Amino acid sequence: MHANWAFSEPGRYVLRVRADAAIAGTPVTDTADYVFHVGELDLATPTTLAVAVPQVRFGRAADLVARITPEAATGAVSVRVGSKTVTSSLSAGKARLKLPARSLKPGEHHLEIRYAGVAGIYAPTVAPVTVHVVKAKPTVRAKAPDTASRGSRVTLTVTVTAPGLKPAGKAKVKIAGLKAKTVKVLGGRASVTFTIAKSAKKSTRNVAVSYLGTKEIAKGDAKKLKLKIR
Structure with missing residues (x-):
């Protein structure tokens, strides 16, 4: 191999090198992997979301409480409810998303809680949740x-x-x-x-x-x- 070569596209490349030799007349072989990251390296800290989902009664507003790990993460958490997006800023690792009254009909609804992340610091993440809405109590x-x-x-x-x-x-x-x-x-x-x-x-x-x-x-x-x- 020689040093006059280059990568043509960004990405992650693994170069595997094999060496053959003889020690005291005995053939030996070994390999080693060299990893190259070409382009911008994402050093953002991975994040996860845990969401507490209460029982929701139609006609009343309800709160989804999202907790992020690591707790030091900053930024905002959001959820799409029908045609509206509800957003809340993180504070001490927690965000409270208020679902408007009557925004979800009685039944089962599958939502995605999204953390937008902070570029180069905290990676974005998504947590799917299931919300059960019961009928209003008269x-x-x-x-x-x-x-x-x-x-x-x-x-x-x-x-x-x-x-x-x-x-x-x-x-x-x-x-x-x-x-x-x-x-x-x-x-x-x-x-x-x-x-x-x-x-x-x-x-x-x-x-x-x-x-x-x-x-x-x-x-x-x-x-x-x-x-x-x-």
Whole structure:
């Protein structure tokens, strides 16, 4: 070999050299590898991310907490959520990424948490995570008169609330001894009217109200009421 040679492309090259000789008349062979890095050598410290993923409830914001190793790494961590990118700066090896309310529908979502790195100091890295989003939890309330006369009409109102949402869907209302009715819920409210027959017996009846839920809001029941027929 001779010294008048050069590399034509950047990259990592391994030169393997073999030497043959004889020692006391005995042939011997040995090899050695020489590694050449051609071009800019990336001396950035490797990094890893660990992400704490909470259960996310639709309608509420949630935090993903990313911790980086080494803890001294600086820079920013980001995640793509739908059409938005959420970014947070590292502090003491930790970054908190806030997922906006309603940004992910109920179900399972696969996201990538990305650390951009710092050129020549800390290498970039990516951590895949799975986020489970559950339906919003409703609060269902019903209101009805305490008493009703036989032969009269009774109107019940239903209110459904859920954080950050205006519930729609349907509610089912049942007065013991009468046929149940299903009504539409619009903007979190609904009302329904029952007619008490003149022939109805004097009694105290249970009133049950159930919200039937939607793709985004879970089912829920109101506290049972009592209606006195007189």
